[in-house]
Amino acid sequence: MTVSPKISHRDRWADWAVIALVVLALLLGVWLRETTLYRAEEFTLGDADLSGRIFTGWVRQTGVDPVLRARNPLSGAFNTTLELRSRALADDADPTLVLDALTLERAATADAYQTLSTGQVMVHGTPALQRTFTYVMVDHSPYMNRLPRVVRGVDVALRDAAPRDAGRVVVVTYLADSETFDADYRYFRTFIENLRY
Numbered sequence: 001m002t003v004s005p006k007i008s009h010r011d012r013w014a015d016w017a018v019i020a021l022v023v024l025a026l027l028l029g030v031w032l033r034e035t036t037l038y039r040a041e042e043f044t045l046g047d048a049d050l051s052g053r054i055f056t057g058w059v060r061q062t063g064v065d066p067v068l069r070a071r072n073p074l075s076g077a078f079n080t081t082l083e084l085r086s087r088a089l090a091d092d093a094d095p096t097l098v099l100d101a102l103t104l105e106r107a108a109t110a111d112a113y114q115t116l117s118t119g120q121v122m123v124h125g126t127p128a129l130q131r132t133f134t135y136v137m138v139d140h141s142p143y144m145n146r147l148p149r150v151v152r153g154v155d156v157a158l159r160d161a162a163p164r165d166a167g168r169v170v171v172v173t174y175l176a177d178s179e180t181f182d183a184d185y186r187y188f189r190t191f192i193e194n195l196r197y
Helices: 009-037 096-109 181-195
Strands: 040-045 050-055 059-063 068-071 081-088 111-123 126-137 149-159 168-177
Touching: 009 126, 050 068, 050 081, 050 181, 068 168, 081 096, 081 181, 096 111, 096 149, 096 168, 149 181, 168 181
Parallel strands: none
Antiparallel strands: 040 050, 059 068, 068 081, 081 168, 111 126, 126 149, 149 168
């Protein structure tokens, strides 16, 4: 003789309440993760006349070239990096000249540097020039035993439309490990969309 347990109406509600609570906790965890990872704060580079928003946990360096470099220390063997450069360029000159100069600089210092594509993109409703590239990062330190990493990058050249004594191009660079490039690309989009120049 088998005894079948009876499920009361109250037990069914308890099961549904547990499922709803688990779903709510998962959604809250995803929301908390997103707000923590993508929380940003304002920055201003007075000398370069650039401002925008940069992610809170990122390590920032300012200098001459690039005027800003921000690295995500939690992104793995190669830190996802965002860079800003300000280059003088006559108003009637082609911004491709600035990207070509960056290509020559990188090709002289990076291992296996290769340009992948160059094309037009829209940023802030205006056309901009974008170049994608790749290179191999080799850690030459005798104390570290790391495998080489393939790095993918994007340069976007933004023509400054503000009246100045001389024209300029602002170059926004995104560098990431090829394995995390697509996942971290939204950092780049958020950064460039909030940039003011």
